[in-house]
Amino acid sequence: MSQFMSSRTGASFDWQTHFTALADAIERFQQGAELTLSSFAGEQSDFIRFNAGKVRQIGNVSQGKLTLRLIDGARQAYSTLTVCGDLQQDLDEVSAALATLREGLRGAADDPHLLVDTTQWQRVTQRSGKLPEPQALLRTVAECASGLDFVGFYAGGTIVRGFASTRGSRGWYEVDNFNFSWSLYDPSGRAIKTTYAGDDWNDAVFARKVEQTATRLAVLALTPRGLAPGRYRSYLAPAALSELLGVASWGGFSARAQASSRSELYKLHTGEVTLDPRVSLSEDLNLGITPGFNDDGYLRESVSLIHAGRSAERLTNARSAREYGLTPNGALSNESPAALAMAPGDLLEEDVLAKLDTGLYIGNLWYVNFSDRMNCRLTGMTRFATFWVEGGEIVAPLDAMRFDDSLYRLLGGELEQLGAHAELLLSDSTWGERATGGMQLPGVLAKSFELTL
Incomplete structure (x- = not known):
């Protein structure tokens, strides 16, 4: 009813x-x-x-x-x-x-x-x-x-x-x-x-x-700053990072996608690529934001997905386990994380602008999709709440620009610091019903982030 x-x-x-x-x-x-x-x-x-x-x-x-x-x-x-x-x-x-x-x-x-x-x-x-x-x-x-x-x-x-x-x-x-x-x-x-x-x-x-x-x-009322395409020192707030990880999670942690060589994180799982040792990601059922059971009748437990920058386990549902000779670990049918959590770092929120010094403060990203799946390269748009920072002060809004960069770069060699506070971002989907799940993520300070036009 x-x-x-x-x-x-x-x-x-x-x-x-x-x-x-x-x-x-x-x-x-x-x-x-x-x-x-x-x-x-x-x-x-x-x-x-x-x-x-x-x-x-x-x-x-x-x-x-x-x-x-x-x-x-x-x-x-x-x-x-x-x-x-x-x-x-x-x-x-x-x-x-x-x-x-x-x-x-x-x-x-x-x-x-x-x-x-x-x-x-x-x-x-x-x-x-x-x-x-x-x-x-x-x-x-x-x-x-x-x-x-x-x-x-x-x-x-x-x-x-x-x-x-x-x-x-x-x-x-x-x-x-x-x-x-x-x-x-x-x-x-x-x-x-x-x-x-x-x-x-x-x-x-x-x-x-x-x-x-x-x-x-008041900053939005200022003349927007136009930037030439290039790589810029950037801070991505948790909401911006969630857009990137959300797309990468479509099949990036799926046992089926990996077994069929279609995973967006294939090179990470085979060891060809590693991330910064400070990067650890898990399906964290302890957050309590998603049920501890699935529709196949399996209990769900927390699963380490990336540990110290290296691939750990994959999310494996019962059908994938049966087809590829694996052990199911309670994953949902789409084998995407429902409670993705990243371990925080040591960058205090009040120090973000000072540590950024000069570059981009990116509050959120829009229309994210893959430009190169096998290299986990993502493209999308900056929009509102993206600012140009000089000397640790926000000085102007940024005109909307397209970005195109690899998650391997952003969380690998370009990673400078992770935020000390991991923000809980509940799923806001109401398609047919209110969804469970979400992410708990820190912000990311990167040495560079690539804008293309």
């Missing part, structure tokens, strides 16, 4: 109890040697869109969906249902869906790469957060954004994920969190984007972020 209303509902629906009841019933519905894996995704979220510091759209969404995966021998079939919240109605839908899947399996071919975990386990993660009430948030934004051209989008509430196997495994993940991104515009049309995400809302922290961003609006 989907509900759109002006404010959060008074009582939260108990998705865990509902999913448990459905999982228990699915076990009773089993026939013969069948195995059913059930995956659940739900949320109760507030969404608020701002323009010119005023509310333009507000609503609350409560929704849930259940995916049934019926396995008989080496054959399998899937079905995804919208869960309405009425137990009997949902049970009727599940029973009918299983009957349809059972009929479909009769003529299905064997799946040669089918592999699921049939052990029994229990894992529950439940974390309550401190979230702003919508009406209180409206007052806070109105106060902090007074006199500013504030454009933003807030999404916050409870996200749930569940898993159940008719062999006895049960997993539940339920967290409260929020993600608020906004831009402050100056009359020229240029803007500075900022985000605030987490599970412990604080009005003072939000106000400070808005104030810090507003202090740089």
Whole structure:
């Protein structure tokens, strides 16, 4: 069910109890040697869109969906249902869906790469957060954004994920969190984007972020600095680095991509290339921002991906493990990290401009894609929140420019320092539902970063 209303509902629906009841019933519905894996995704979220510091759209969404995966021998079939919240109605839908899947399996071919975990386990993660009430948030934004051209989008509430196997495994993940991104515009049309995400809302922290961003609006009003193509000393803020690592992670840490020689980090994994020894990356389940289980029934644990500049492990899901003779480690079906974390360094935030001295301060990057996959070379655009710095002071905004550089260079020989604070950047995807996951990254001070036009 989907509900759109002006404010959060008074009582939260108990998705865990509902999913448990459905999982228990699915076990009773089993026939013969069948195995059913059930995956659940739900949320109760507030969404608020701002323009010119005023509310333009507000609503609350409560929704849930259940995916049934019926396995008989080496054959399998899937079905995804919208869960309405009425137990009997949902049970009727599940029973009918299983009957349809059972009929479909009769003529299905064997799946040669089918592999699921049939052990029994229990894992529950439940974390309550401190979230702003919508009406209180409206007052806070109105106060902090007074006199500013504030454009933003807030999404916050409870996200749930569940898993159940008719062999006895049960997993539940339920967290409260929020993600608020906004831009402050100056009359020229240029803007500075900022985000605030987490599970412990604080009005003072939000106000400070808005104030810090507003202090740089005066710089946006200055004549933009035009630069010739070339390599420039640069500091990339965590949000900018996340754009690069996000694209490199499409298949860069995938066991399947590596085994088929299509990984963007192929040369790193074969040892042909190494990064700076200070670079370590992991899929860090301890961040608690993604479930500790996957849809194949495997428990997920933290995985070291790059250690001291050298390739470590790959993310391996069950199908890749079956096809290439590997051991699954709980990776998601796309074998991309859902909780990518980079170890921080020693560059304090208050020292960034002084250490940069003269060069580029890059707040974020846009439209990133590969220009040369095998050399992990990425291209994209700088946009707003990119400034020219001289003598440790921001002196002008930068005209939007295209960059084209290799992640091997940026995190290899060109790496000068890593930020001392790793910022948590939660996924802001709301395509169909609010996503789990994200990254925790420091900023990067590089000796050079290449601009092409």
